[in-house]
Structures are given as C-alpha cells and as structure tokens.
Amino acid sequence: MVRHAMRMLREAETPGKHPVTAATQRNMRPAPGAPQGMLAVMPPLTVAVLGAGPRGVGWLERVVENLRAGELGQGAVAAGIRIVLIDPYQPGPGRLWRYDQSPLLKLNSLAADVTMFTDASCTVEGPITPGPSLSEWAEQFRAGELDVVVDDDAVRAELEALGPSSFPTRRLQSFYLDWFHRRTLARLPEGVEVEWLRTSAVSVAEDGDHQRVGLADGTTLAADAVLYALGHNGSQLAGEHELLDRFAREHDAYYLAPAFTADADLDGLPPGAEVIVRGMGLAAIDLVVLLTLGRGGRFEPDNAAPGGLRYLPSGNEPRLHLGSRRGVPYHSKVTSQLVAPRPEQRFFTREIAAELGARGADFAADVWPLLAQEALHGYYHELFLGHPERVRMPWGEFLERFATLDPWSDELRALVADALVDPADALDLTAFDRPLAGLEFADHDALQRHLIDYIVDDVHRRTAAEHSATLGFFTSLLFAFFAIGGSGIEVPPWFKAFFSYVASGPPVHRLEELLALAEAGVVRFLGAELEVRADASAGVFRASSPSVPGELVSRYLVDAWLPEEAAHASENPALRDAAGQASVAPLLTVHPDDSRLIGPDGEPHAARFAIGPFTSAPNAGAFARPLTDAMSFRENDRVARAVLRLLDELAEAQSSAESPAVRSSSVPPFC
Template sequence: MSALVIVGAGPRGTGLLERIAANAPELLSAERPLHIHLVDPHPPGGGRIWRHEQSPLLRMNSMAEDVTMFTDERSTVTGPVRPGPSLAEWAARPEAHPPYRPPADPALAEELRTLAPADFPTRRAQSAYLDWVFRRAVAELPPHVTVTVHRDTAHAVTGPADGPQSVRLTDRVLTADRVVLALGHLDSAPEPQHRANAAFAARHGRFHLPPAYSADADLSALRPGEHVLLRGMGLAAVDLVSLLTEGRGGRFEDAAGGLRYLPSGREPVIHLGSRRGVPYHSKTHYRLQGPPAPLPRHFGAVAVDALAARPGPLELRRDVWPLMAKEIGFGHYHELFHAHPERTALPWPEFLAAYDRLDWYGPEREALVAAAVPDPADRLDFEHLDRPLTGVRLPDGESLQRHLRAHVRADADRRADPAHSADLGAFLALLSLYGQLPRLLASGRLSARSVAEDLDGWWTGFFSHLASGPPGFRLRQLLALSEAGVVRFLGADTAVDRDESDGTFVAHSPTVPGRRVRATALIEARLPRHSADRTADPVLRELLRAGRIREEVLADAGHTHRSGLIEVAADGGLLDPALGGAPHPRRLALGPHTNARSYAAFARPRTDAPAFRQNDTAARALLRAFAVDTAPDVPSRKSPSALPSARSDDGNAFAHVSSGSGRADPT
C-alpha cells in the first residue's frame, strides 16, 4: 500500500482530496491501494481559518451563492469535472446532498435554514459547508483509497529524494511515499517595525497588536474608552471593529435615515487610518441586470502569449495593465450598455468596435467614453477608485469625519443599487484576470522590480480594495459607529510615531495637515505577510534551515525582490536546493505560502478558478506517481475500511474516515 501525507486539512487540503477522488478512477488502479494521512490540529474541511470555534460576528465577504468548492462547466481542469452545490445551494437542501449531518449548534442550524443566496454568511456557516465538502470528498474516493485524519501538528519532514518520507508529529512519525504541504495562511514573526512598536508598548505599559488573524487576536487588555489606533481599513479592520463594538455588548438598531449604534460603555475609541484612508469598497448586493460579458476579450491567453513574446523584461504597470484595464472596462461597459441603455449615447456595436481598436491610455478612448457615456458617474475611473483622497486637504478633524461619512454612505448606496450594476460587470472582469495572470507569471518575463512593486504591491492592494471589500451592511455599521463617536477617521497615508515622553502612539495624515491623534494602543489591522525567513510554521522552518526549500528571490540588473514565498514547480513540486533547484520528486506544496500566487482555495462559480486547476494538476501528478511506484514497504495501521466505525486517532468522532464502502461514516 502506498501512503500520502497531506499536511493541512483546510480548504486547500480538502480541495486536493476532492481532485484525488475525481481523478483516481482514471489514474490509479485497484491493484495500487493508497492510504492518505491528513494532518491538522484543526477540524478537517474548515481548518484553522474557517473553524466553527470563532465568533459568530465574523462574516464572509462573499454572498452565499458566490462560494463553491467544485468545478463546473466553465472549468478547464484536465481531470473530470465534478459539479457540486454552492454554499447557498447546499444550505437550501443539505439533506439532499449526502453525507448529511445536521449542525449541533442550534444558532448555526437556524442560519443555514434561513440563508438566502444573496446573504453574506457567517464564517461558521462556511465551516459547516467545508465540513460537508470534506466528507463528500472522502465518500467519493474509490474503495482502494482510504483516509486517516490526525488532529495533530506536523513538526518536520525528512527523507531521501528516492525513498520514503518521514513526517514527525507531536508523538509519532508517519511514513509516506509522498508529502503535500497544504498549509493555508500562516503566522509569521513580526517585521522589524512591529517589533519596535511592541518594545515601545512594553516599556510604557501600552497595548500593541502586530498583524494577526482577527479570530485569534486577544483584545481583552483594551480598556473601555481607551484610545486605539487601528491602522488598516480592509477586512481585518472590519472584523476587529466588530469584535470591539458588538463583541463588547453594543448593538445596532434601525433608525430614521439608517442604523444607530447603542454603545455598551465597554468599547474603546477606535481611530481608523490607512494608506488610502477609506474602507475597501463594499461588495455589490445584486446580480447582473444584463447578459454576462463574454470574458476574456482583451486579456486572454493569446494576449498573454503575445506579451511574453515581446523582447526585453515586462513591467506590469507599463506593458500589462493597459490590457487588464481594458478587460475590466469591457466588463463594465458591456453591462452598462446592455442593462442601462438609456444612459448611453451610442449603439453598443459602434462603441465596441471603437473601444476594441483604441489603447486604454490616450485621448481617443477618453473621448469615445465621454461621447458614449454622458454621466461621469457611469464612467470607469480607476485613479479615483484607487485613491479617492488624493489631493483632499481638510481644515480639521470634524471636517474629515463628515467627508468620510459622505464617502462611505455613497459607496454603500451605490453598491446596493442595481442601477449601478456596471460595477458588478467590472468586478467579474476583474476576477477573470486571475485566470490569465498565472500564465504571465510562469513566463518569467516580469522584471523583479515590477513583481515587487506592481504585482505583489500595487496590484494586490488595488484588487483587494476594489473587489475584496466587506458586505454593504458593514459599511452602514461603520457609519453608525462614526456618528456615535466610537469610530474616528484619520485620513490617507496615515503614519504613526512613538512619543517616548508620554508613552503614546501618535498618528497623523496629510489629509488634515497638522492634526495629531494620540493613543495608548496600536493595532496593525491586517493579516501577517507570508515570509519564509520569519514563518511560524515548524515544517517550513525546518526545511528552510536544512536547505531543502528556498524562498523566491527574483533578481535582475535593476532590482532584487525577496517575496517571502516558497518556490514550487508548475505541479506544486517543492524546488529543492539540495537537488540543484529541481523539484523534489516526493514533496509538493499548494496554497498562499507558495509562489504560485493563487490565494483563494474556494471560488465564485463558473470562474475557472486557478486554485482548482492547481489542485487538479497536483492530484494527477501524485496519482500518476503512485501508479508507477513499485509496491513500497511502508508500515501502515490496519485499513480503516475494516474498522466498525470511523474515528480519529485521538478518539474524536468522524475524523478518521473510511471510504472503503463508498460513503462517509456518519458517526
């Protein structure tokens, strides 16, 4: 019997398992039995980030109908397409999708019972969905592929390139033919600037929180009424604000003109600032009003191949972004012209013919849009969307609060109004870009500086700001918190100094020149950045120390970029310096800690998600390798298919799963 160890049983490990189940009938005969060990201290399916045990206040930033773990008719995977329900479809009739297990939490059961397709679910609801996806994947494995889940932490991976691998857990060692590191989002030791802030806070008895996952952050030391600087205005900030307000007993109620916040008296005073100085744009809360745009049009495989064939290094902002922008614009204007033709002044075919032949940058395209789209509010303005406070200077803090409240209210109103569904058209085109960016990255043609500053820097931030914002109700809650004085805005390009004279953190922004805000607590409201040399993951740390993995370092004549990501081959194979930089034949890695740069383990339906393609490629590579292996002499425990019930090695029900009967054991 061959053995595979997958370290990480969250969405990425579960997605790989689903692809193994889909491809095994074709690639692995019954004469080649395989046992899979899944290693994760957290429950399989959700893993750490999507575990059930977190605050019910924490929500997804996607509608229930926009979340799937399954391939569909738009997928371009090599292996079989195995359709499955979205989160919304599963929640509507969970008993119709075996193996069904009713939630033990009554509140979660009620949420799933009433969940509408356009609702933004709690993360607990996603945890339940991922738990079911995991159990379905196990149930769909052929009888000769079995699974054991170890609720434990992997500490090290060792073994020769041509022999069995050893995976050391807390109190045992697993022996396997191949190992996959599906580690998900990881913690890292604080960066130097955060260490300096932590040392300052420790000297003066202040509070400091470096980048961290909101569900794991300990906020208990923050006192009622304490002034807190919260730097960052993305999803982490939204979560932290919720935990510090509703999480401390405050509540929102409907009032004339919107929501009103009723404080509990236990909240701190939260000062919000960031580079942009405004929250991420709200997610849209409607569907397309016209037919979907046929994507891609301007940034497809042919365009990427043509870019890669150009002589000399490419710069993303100079060479690639004009085509990306044109693709987003196509999605935007396709929806505007088809769904809201009364707000356009040219027939769509005439506009499209001119749009197709014009470059994104240039007076001709600007003139075309101005002539065809009379209202500037219907035109796509990336510069304003990206940095809405550029050039804004206000006389005092109260003027800033009024300005930001107006901005937030306008954004929430627009994203809730289907009259502006062109924004959704742009969003869908924006998502489609991720279908092609891996091809561009694989070409190796982007300069090191452009990968550092344009791709990992500007583009990642721009995409998150425009497309990965909170649900609209979160912005309306932010308005209510601002009006109640619990939240105060700081402005754009927020900087924080340390004043040793009184032990306070001091925030300032050019949006209000001369304004200084003092606080006794500083929170860095963002996720830890993946960093090979500062990773908290013991397996990566040991492999790096032993010289068996390497950080991606891009260098050319003008720049050196250390991305912090681990280098992998196209099929996920870990590049091994001890093998001359070749992929290790028995070790793979998938997920956001790798330079494959595909972050989302689940996706919007019918978007041909890159992560699904990566999972499929890795699964097929693994199964082909197992199919040609000689029968290994690997010690293994009794096949779980022979056990009377499926249990984990720590005794927890249904963590140790058998698929030998073609179904998941319901215990």
C-alpha cells in the same frame, strides 16, 4: 458537532509500529524476491498532506474523483494508497473556518458564491463532479436530504433563513466544509485509506527514497509524496512589528501585530481607549465588529441615518481611529445584477496570459495594463448595453476607439467625457484606487463628513440596479485574474492588494454598520497615507496623515491586516523549513504545470508539491465561485493528477523484480 467517518491516529499508538487495519491488511503481500510462502508487510504508498483546511480537502476530493474515473492511479491503488492529513484542526474547516470562533464573524461572500465543487465551467483534465453551493446545500439541509447534525441553535436558525444573497457566518461554513470532507471520504475507492493526524508538521527531509515528515510530537512519518496545503498562517514578529511590540512592552502600551482577528487577544483594549487602527480591510472590519457588537452594542433601524442604522453603544467600546494607505474601507461586495450579458474576454485571455508567462513578461509594464483594460471593458460594456439612456454614442463606436487607448490616458478620459451623460458614471482607475489622493481637509470633522459621504456613495454603487456597471467591472477583473492561473505569471503583492480592495471587501451591511458607528463617534477616520511613530520620550504612539492637519496620540495601536504571506517568516515551522530548502522570494516558488516546489537550483522537487497563498501560484479568495472555472480547482486537479502519476511510477517500480529495494518493509511509516 458532526462526527467524522475517518480514522484518527491516537498518540497512544506505539512509535515505530504501523497500526494494522483492514485497509492495511489488504496491502500485505509477498515482498519482491521473498521466499515463497513468506509474507512481508509492505507499507502502502503514502502521501502526507500538511494542512487539512479547504485547500487540503479540496485537493483530496480531486484525488478521489480522478481515481474513481479510472484513468490514473490504478497501479497505485493495487499497491495501496494511504493519505495522511496532518492538522491540529478538524479536516474541512481547518483553523480559519473552524466552528470554535465568534458567531459574529462572517464570510465576505454571498452564500450563492461559495462552492467546493467543480462544475461545467471548469477546464480541469479530471472528471467534473458537481455538488451544491453553500446556499444550495442549505436548501438540501432544510429538505432533510443531508447527513448533517447541527447542535447549535443559532447556526440552525441561520440555516433555516439562509438564501443565495445571505452572508453566512464562519460557524455555519464550518458545517458545510465538514460535510464536504465526509462526502469525499464516503467516495474513497477500495484500496485507498485516509487518516488524520491531529498534530502539526514541523519539517520535511530526504530519507533515501522517502520523504521524512517531522511532527510536533517528536515522531516522524515516512511518505512517498508531500503536499504543503497550509493555507493562511501567522508570521513571526520581525522588522517594524517587532520594534513596535518591544516598545509597547517597555512603555506599558498596547500593540497588536497583524493577526487573524478570531485569534487575537483584544482584552487589552479597555472601554473608552483611543485606539489607532492601521488598515481598513476585512481584518479591520472584523476588529470593529468584535469591539462593538462583541461588547454588547447593537444596531437599530433608522431611516434618517446615512446607512439606515443607528448604533446604541454599551459603554464597553473603545474609540477606534481608522486609517490606511488609501484611507477608505475596502469596497463592499457587489449585490446588483448584470443587465447585459457578460462580455467575452477580449484584452486578457488565457492565450494572452500563456504567451506573457512564456516570455517572462513584466507584470507592471505588460500584464497590468491588459488586466485594467479588460476590467474597464466589462464596466463600459455593462453601462452602454445595460443602461443605454446613460450614454451618448453607440457601443460599437466607443469600443473601437477604446480598444486603442491606454487605460490611464487623457485620451480615454476625453472619450469617456464625450460618451457619458453623467460624468459621475466615468470610471477613472487612478481616482478609484486612491480616492483621497491630493485632498486636504481643514480638520478631522471635515474628513469624517467626507468619508461618511464617500461610503454612502460607494454602498449605493455596489447595490443599486442603475449602477450594475460596477458589477461589470468586478466580474471582468475577476475572470481576467483567473486567466493568469497556470500561465507562469507571478502576481506581485501590490496587485493582490488592489484585487482585494475591489473584490474581497466586506458584506454591504458591515459598511452600513460602519456608517452608524461613525455617526455615533465610536469610529473616527484618520486619512490616507497614514504614518505612525513610536515616541519613546512620552511612551505613546503618534498617528498623522497628509489628509488632515494634526496628529492623534494614543497608547494603543492595532495593525489590522492579515499576517504577511512569507514562508521564511511564517509562524508555521513546516513553512519555514520549506523556505530553507526551496526557492523562496518571499513565497515558495512552484512549477506552473503541477505546483512542484522549486529548489534553490531551479529544478522542481520530484516528490514535494505546494498549493495555497504562500506559493508563487496566483491565488484568488478563500473559496471558489460557481461557474467561474476557479483557479483553485484547476490547480487542485493538476496537482492531484501529478501526485497520482508519481504514485503509479512508484508502484510500477515497487512491483518490478529488478528493483527489490524500491519499497522496503524495513522503512516503517512511523518512528
């Protein structure tokens, strides 16, 4: 694996002693008010970063580039800046994207749609520092232009073949993220050091002028600022999940609560077991992959099959019965291309978002209708201008009437019916969101046939050139969602779920594999509005759906979705600790300007910041897409600049003879 050019603190270091390095020696200078000729070790201004995955190191890159620009942080650099990354996993990949996981697990993004670098689209205040997307990085690797060592033959072979439209493995992504982090470290200005503590933070407490970060090994770190960048975390068992777990243990059954699939123990699912799976998003797809391909099954081409594949079982697979609220899988990633130019945002712009956020608009009543109208605008713009043979009226006439109509109204349905040649080209948001609503099937075989046909049609609409309007819908919804960033609009969980359903589905080939598994009988579908109850008298789980009569009885139940993003229920003690000290419902509330943590009194904390999915700030996907002015880049830059301003203020106070106690050498950085 790639070696880091970064110092890692060892557990053997003496508690209470600052390890003196060349970097810290440069920060030794007379303490304010000290006798002439006497030196006191002045600890550098310290920032503790809790979490060193993509968000943590993405923020670090913004700090480095803002410092190099020379506008902010120069006073802090003169005093010395020390950034301590606290994470038990390797900085860059972090936990979720680490190398040490199944080689079968993939990103749900095209290699061309993944970047860690700002670009010309970004509206950040700090400098734009372009760099390669994942696919461009692979090209540079093949050209021998990168300081990257890949000692995994499978990853090397994948890199040799990786193109813009490839879906890379998470193992490959770990090398990109590691390289990005090392590149950032190589650009550190003089006077700045970065350290990695290979442990976890468990708490943050006030300690005079400092923040005292408690670590899992019992030691503490004194910091001037703290950034929570903990990414996705598991959650403690509570409510229904706790009851189901207890039921399974008491009745010799199996229950898997929401978890990261790469970390889940699946050994309790034996070959041939009838397994109820709640959830049909990415976690469910990963589960299916690990229990089929991961157990020796394989796919082979079959042009006569619905998805072009046939599954050859190994005999080690359980039989997986999938259901959810919608009863259908997440839509796959779109691989078609726009024919017409992408339209300018018209119904939901940054300016509109800012106005809605300023007046505290209700999301369902005020924000969602405008987002929906923008997304439909993108769909029909591409359909009319990219495929004029499929419509019966000019785009201008349609748009004039469309602009005045409610996205869910009968009037819009009538307009669309008049305008389209093929009624199947209409996009009805209600049917799109709940495709099985109101449908009843005679038996599970009829439901199975319907779902196979549905998935075949969905894959076609996400891949075929004649259905590029699907990409128009996705792209306009994406940019509309990005406009929310920094507006102060709080995005409710139900909309995040809808956005994921549209934008965060699996690679197309995973749905083609799902079709083959359904044809082979390894995967069965349970329907929409799935209900599962634990039957204590029989010691089994019973699953039923209004989509189809009857129920499935099993001793095996998997809840295949990601753990709840609730700070107070997180398995991460630092997040639970933060939830006890901040405004949380259930996410940590942060200020829209600089992501400072909001306390129970409604005021932002002077020295604590938070970024990531566990906060109230809008969050879209794990990685940024090039040329989309990604929300994560804007937030990372805002927070980096806010932290540097804070450090400049502290450095100025530190150097003032009128404030000799602001920085005291009696406060050790570790104890």
